[in-house]
Amino acid sequence: xxxxxxxxxxxxxxxxxxxxxxxxxxxxxxxxxxxxxxxxxxxxxxxxxxxxxxxxxxxxxxxxxxxxxxxxxxxxxxxxxxxxxxx
Numbered sequence: 462x463x464x465x466x467x468x469x470x471x472x473x474x475x476x477x478x479x480x481x482x483x484x485x486x487x488x489x490x491x492x493x494x495x496x497x498x499x500x501x502x503x504x505x506x507x508x509x510x511x512x513x514x515x516x517x518x519x520x521x522x523x524x525x526x527x528x529x530x531x532x533x534x535x536x537x538x539x540x541x542x543x544x545x546x547x548x
Contacts (some may be wrong), residue, residue: 477501
């Protein structure tokens with residue numbers, strides 16, 4: 462189910478909680494909204510780590526005069542959390 466729905470979530474068609482609800486429903490299972498929201502929160506949190514090697518490389522490139530940007534398939538739901546966490 463994850464492979465079936467993740468790209469649609471990343472494209473903004475539905476939230477993480479809705480994605481996981483679809484996965485559980487496809488499996489014929491039910492899950493409480495509390496557990497569903499907790500699973501979605503763990504998923505979101507799993508992407509909030511700093512890759513220090515990549516950051517160091519980006520700093521070196523910037524110091525050498527290169528313009529730095531980030532290209533991502535981040536869902537619209539995740540973008541505000543990312544901005545707050547990495548401000």
